[in-house]
Amino acid sequence: MAYSPCPNDTFVFHAWAHGLVPGAPALDVTFADIDVTNGLAERGADCPFDVLKISYAQLPYVADDFALLPAGGALGRGCGPLVLTREPGVALTGRRVAVPSERSTAYLLFRLWAAAEVPGGVGEIVVLPFHEIMPAVRDGAVDAGLVIHEARFTYHHFGLHRLADMGEHWERTTGLPIPLGAIVARRSLGPATLAACTDAVRASVRRAWDDPDASREYVREHAQEMDEAVAGQHIGLYVNEFTADLGEDGHGAVRALLTRAAAESLVPPVRPDALRLP
Template sequence: MTKIAFSPCPNDTFVFHAAVHGLIEDAPKLEVTYADIDKTNYWAAKEEGPEIMKISFAALPWVLSNYQLIPCGGALGRGCGPLVLTKNKIKDATALTGKKVAVPSDRSTAYLLFRLWAQQKIPGGLGEIVVMPFEEIMPAVQKGEIAAGLVIHEARFTYEQYQLHLVSDLGSWWEEDTGLPIPLGVIIAKRELDGDKIAKWIQDSVHFAWKHPELSKSYIMEHAQELSEEVAASHIDLYVNQYTADLGNDGFEAIESLLGRAMKEGLVPDFDLKLLRK
């Protein structure tokens, strides 16, 4: 039995449905722990973490000595970045100078993108940055408890229900700034395991999901945290793409650019970028 941890989000359950349910010939039997990425980011940094995990690309610098990057099964793409939201419409980002902002994690790609964006767009600097469960951020912004919130996941599709205003789509900013896709979530595996074999059955599970999308629907909705089928389908369409099947050169360049810039700004520990491809 191989222990694996990934989130209950529709993109992850879509990707791993076939492997979890014994529909992929070469996949091992999987013991699944469903955990949001903010939890797996820290769990992976501990020695007792499971053999295979889904974490944020931003957490890689803390874990690459023990885990290898698997070049498929993750979330990386265009038009799928986190959003910065406020209660009232503001003229530009400098209005957030010295203000309190909530983020869903301080070890996530969303957080790195936010900090890199803020350094460029808010030269006077932010005020307090607080970590808050992502489902609490939009209500807190709506109530005026915080000046702005960084949101991820399905909040892209629901923030207008809270009468909130978009300050910046950090995915669009990143793509304009670099020309590269956005690295969000990545699959990692213990270094003593055969990474090529793991990549093969994960790729097979991805392709099976695309070929037979109807088979995974009940599994996806069982774990979809009260999302509607329409929102779950939009989530999958946005986060499961060509990079999920294979990171490719663009994918690796995006990861190296994000983590290289973050390392230069002191947002992540120093590490050898070559470990990303080993």
């Protein structure tokens, strides 16, 4: 399996990765940024991993080979990507905007927001590593930056202003939670193993909730020098009831995102049955 070193992933998968889930399939973990796992999943049969964390925006490109597991991903409310600027109230029409990836769910949400809220559209899109975006906005290298995860809690340290919250726009226009990251597994594993993986994820999540201190060192080890308090906020924001079970609201949010995006020709269409386990 490949997932990110972000605190929400290490918190969720700690128990499974450490053999603490009785009867779960053995797990060999590789840490990789979600941009990397997005690309790996697109290799289909040549992907070296059976289970991966990817962006929901990537799902239409890999749904023939990978099934969406209804647990372990990142959805929620009040947890959307932000657009940051040096000065408040900047008009983004024709401006340079830094984004962490052009295949991320954050960028997909941004494009849906910009289509509705930025007359004439934004200007040049600049892809930068996540950790370089806020300094680039602060230093004037770009006019705005699209940020995710812990940047919700730290952008003030860079003297930046929140221009817009993609999650607020999504929730206001759909009433649904915000889909961000998905857990997918190779369809060729077969229904029984896919079900066993889902059960293992759910058991791992519940164990993390029951004993949050058990994963503390694992989270800290891989948190990339993130402040422990920020890591805790990160977990609190992105690990919630949808992590244990997408449910109807979660599946509805994913369908709505991909249907809207396909209607705008931003992603290929995806069959509704591709969002459910076989």
